[in-house]
Amino acid sequence: MDYQKYRQSLNQKLAKKVQCELADFREDILSKSPQEIYDAAYQIILKSDIAECLFEADYSPQAAKALMKSPNLLQDIYEEWLGREDSHMDELRQTIADFKSYMVKTEKILSGKER
Structure with a gap:
């Protein structure tokens, strides 16, 4: 496999991971009460925005592999964002x-x- 295909493959795996995390998050949120959903509105928007940024990116193989090591990438980036x-x-x-x-x-x- 040449470098570009390898890079593309890893970015696709990363996108799939993010897509699964976002789907799990969405499913969890939809199981909550309307008040809990309202209270989580900021988190919902931010995690969707984070996912969009990750989908649009074209990471190096090293970066894609590093990001995929996060057990919950959306949550980890969200928490990092809250600190900033x-x-x-x-x-x-x-x-x-x-x-x-x-x-x-x-x-x-x-x-x-x-x-």
Whole structure:
């Protein structure tokens, strides 16, 4: 097997692992009460986003093998993300500040107070 086929094969195995983990997670979540599902909304979105990122990636064989060694890759990456969540909140605060500035400027232009 040539390198590209080997690489593709490992990335497909990784994608299958992630797909199975996501399906198991989904099945577990759907067995919960509506309140528990609501409480897990952030986790549901993040794990889906993590899976999408992993599906889109093209990892080296070494990286794909390393990632597949995680017993629960989605959960492990999710927990890693939670440790870095401050950057997400900083980005959100900046987006809100930028949008506020845009709205204030738009309002001034529309009211004729700025040209």
